[in-house]
Amino acid sequence: MNPENYLYLSSILFVIGAVGVLVRRNAIVVFMCIELMLNASNLAFVSFARLNGNIDGQVVAFFVMVVAAAEVVIGLAIIVTIFRTRRSASVDDPNLLKL
């Protein structure tokens, strides 16, 4: 199969993730959408590695997975703390910081 199709797929996944971040209200779901964007980038890296015949793109994908895992640890820690304080994980509820 033509590897270019995977690029289209990765772009679609990235857009789904980006739209999800903008429209969803639950912090966990927003966060999952961000992970989707990172994974879309991984797919793009691997597809380009195939297209360019350069294995570096695959190596990047592994590192991104590790970074994403570290990001989950930090992100869930922050979201859980907020949830324990406010009994809600909605991104609309914390609204103390404004002009």
Add this chain to the structure above:
Amino acid sequence: MMPHLADGFTSPTFEYQLLAPMLIVFGGAIVGVLVEAFTPRGPRRTVQVALGLVTLVVAFVVLLAVTRPKLGDLAASGTVAIDGPAVFFQGTILVLALLSFLLFVERGVDSAGDAFTPSGATIPGSASERELVAARVSQTEVWPLALFSVGGMMLFVASNDLLTFFVALEVMSLPLYLLVGLARRRRLLSQEAALKYFLLGSFSSAFLLFGSAFLFGYSGSISFTGIYDSLSSGVGLDPLLLIGTGMVAIGLFFKVGAVPFHSWVPDVYQGAPTPVTAFMAAATKVAAFGAMLRIFYVALGDYDWNWRPMFWVVTILTIVVGSILAITQTDIKRMLAYSSVAQAGFILTGVTAASDSGLSSTMFYLVAYGFATIGAFALVTLVRDGTSEATHLSRWAGLGRRSPIIAAVLSLFLLSFAGIPLTSGFIGKFLVFEAAVNGGATPLVIVGAIFSAVAAFFYVRVIVLMYFSDPPDDAPSLALPGAATTLAVAVCAAGTVALGVVPGPVIDLAQEAAAFIR
């Protein structure tokens, strides 16, 4: 076809002398994690403080003594470039981090201890939190986290391929997300700031990563040198390059807080513990601009006819929106945050010049801006209402009569932000404007000059408020700063004056260092 590993696998080389400052900082951070696990609670804070400060000082000395004489080399198989700008930025980051660490240490201004909550995991206002406050426990994880962040910043400004670039960005950012949420006072604000910073920060890193994938797709190489080579030979598909450049720029614009990616800046600067705000505002900005300069001057250096128009638009927007919104602020931390957005615009003016003088002027401006920023935020910690900081501007009225020293030093930093002669800010603005004019960006300079005047209005307004209005009846208390804060403010004030009166040595240093290697 994929090359097989066995065909061309060479074991990587590491130039430890060049990498030593970064390795020392990361080593100090890892030792800090171990200290957290194995030291009893009593001496733990003392050990962490000493470890943090000593690590930074040793790294700085090694940077000057060992790395600097050998600069101009690629290290770690070409993934890290230790050239003039990298060493200059690393040194700046270490000095600014050391000054911020002095603010982290301070326990004298808040009766309950330092600026951090005793335990980030407790629910604000709960019984367990009160128990820990009464026992005067402190959250010592702050120190290794901050050291990891400093290490990430040092790697970020030296990274020479897309992978190192992304990993360094995350190593720099992830600890910061946590540090933002650890304020002792107004914890709900602090947690909210952490959530916003985290979600928006990782959103923007995803853009940066996706853009990197397209740059890789265009050039077939993840190294900045490889991207530069493929640009000059003109192979590859232009749409990929355009998408990649744009998305990488979005990620970096977010990190420096440029309009239209600035919405997190006021919220996070206001909610974060003030010492962390100082650290973020100064050191993170140096690191982000350092990395931005490297990717746009090194990897995309021959593509400037295509990225400069984008920088023009963002620069003008940043200066205009930052200056105008700062006028409407009533909270001093938010005002300083919008001022830092406007300052990012002035720094971008230098970046847009796309020349050696653009590089050296940006380097000088970042040093000047860093000193004034840390000093200003340090002074914010001193004016307090009962237990927490009195950040509303009306509370600062008449401060000149109650504490002439705080008012005078704050005025110095504000005048430097405004770019008044004899302060570092004037020289910085002069240099970036000069570089921009020579680089053919005169309209940017005109906008910059006009909005410097607008910006001067809100800086001077605070000075007028402090000196020419009566203090409120229930005037805020003025904390007596401990030795650490006093030292930090004194160094920042001395730096601001020295860079304004005798800027020569630092300008020479920046010009000497202003040459990227490919």
